[in-house]
Amino acid sequence: MQHYLEPNKDYRTDSLRHGVEFTEEEIRLDTAKHYDDCYWDYRTAWFDNENLALHYGYWEEGIKTHSQALLNKNRILYQIAGIKPEHHVLDAGCGIGGSSIWLAKNAGCRATGITVSAQQVEHAKRNAQRHGVADKVDFQQADFFKTPFPDETFDVVWAIESSCYATDKRDFFREAFRVLKKGGTLIACDGYATRREFNDEEWQAVMDCLNGWAVPNLSTVEEFQAGMEECGFTEVHITEATKESIPSSRRMYLTALWTYPMQVAMHWLGLRKKAQTANFKVALAQWKVFHGGLVRYCLFRAKKPL
Numbered sequence: 001m002q003h004y005l006e007p008n009k010d011y012r013t014d015s016l017r018h019g020v021e022f023t024e025e026e027i028r029l030d031t032a033k034h035y036d037d038c039y040w041d042y043r044t045a046w047f048d049n050e051n052l053a054l055h056y057g058y059w060e061e062g063i064k065t066h067s068q069a070l071l072n073k074n075r076i077l078y079q080i081a082g083i084k085p086e087h088h089v090l091d092a093g094c095g096i097g098g099s100s101i102w103l104a105k106n107a108g109c110r111a112t113g114i115t116v117s118a119q120q121v122e123h124a125k126r127n128a129q130r131h132g133v134a135d136k137v138d139f140q141q142a143d144f145f146k147t148p149f150p151d152e153t154f155d156v157v158w159a160i161e162s163s164c165y166a167t168d169k170r171d172f173f174r175e176a177f178r179v180l181k182k183g184g185t186l187i188a189c190d191g192y193a194t195r196r197e198f199n200d201e202e203w204q205a206v207m208d209c210l211n212g213w214a215v216p217n218l219s220t221v222e223e224f225q226a227g228m229e230e231c232g233f234t235e236v237h238i239t240e241a242t243k244e245s246i247p248s249s250r251r252m253y254l255t256a257l258w259t260y261p262m263q264v265a266m267h268w269l270g271l272r273k274k275a276q277t278a279n280f281k282v283a284l285a286q287w288k289v290f291h292g293g294l295v296r297y298c299l300f301r302a303k304k305p306l
Contacts, residue, residue: 002066003203010216032117032216052098081187087155092144093162097124104133114142159188173231193218205288212282233302245297253287
């Protein structure tokens with residue numbers, strides 16, 4: 001059987017959904033709940049106190065460890081975006097503050113991070129204090145579709161594996177365009193579907209990824225670029241980064257295999273939340289979609305015209 005993944009449709013299944021579409025508030029709650037419930041899974045299996053990263057790393061020559069690869073992703077995006085010390089960056093979907101803190105420490109710029117999770121805001125503020133950059137970063141609970149900031153506030157909007165949480169990515173692009181200064185830069189990276197039709201096995205892997213990360217759908221690279229341009233962005237530049245992301249995907253998969261007996265036992269004992277079990281399944285499924293060529297990873301840079 002062939003399945004078709006429609007653009008701009010919400011494919012998540014959850015206890016919140018009862019045969020109807022999520023409201024905007026339910027979407028925010030669902031996303032926040034995922035990260036709140038899975039915080040300690042990420043803490044023990046993925047990030048450390050230095051990288052504070054909830055994303056795939058960027059592996060290239062000279063990168064030897066998982067933590068180095070996660071920090072390297074910040075460096076690569078910073079270079080592509082052309083961020084300067086005098087810039088003010090909006091970290092849209094900031095997680096626990098990793099990228100904002102890295103930018104403050106290494107680029108010397110100001111950063112404002114927003115997330116729909118109040119718990120993540122508190123984690124990010126504590127992390128900024130510990131890293132000594134609390135005077136250069138600010139964290140707020142806000143939706144990147146409807147931010148509280150005036151027009152033309154930021155020099156750069158930074159979205160590291162967060163734009164996928166927009167059901168219609170153009171909603172995010174419009175708000176990014178509004179808050180960017182003229183000549184400002186949008187920098188985003190994520191995984192993108194390579195096609196729209198899938199067989200049963202492929203479809204299950206894709207659905208496990210969407211539900212496991214509380215993501216509504218996957219855009220293709222072509223759709224993502226077209227959405228940017230429709231919302232006014234120009235000079236769209238795309239950097240292919242699938243090869244540089246595969247080692248992180250493999251590590252996530254192997255970690256899941258290694259912890260499988262513990263996951264089964266804890267689930268049977270009722271010690272795992274629904275989001276944690278879904279998050280475990282996605283660690284297996286994401287390897288299938290990457291290894292099977294169903295997804296590619298790309299970095300996008302676009303400009304708001306002067």
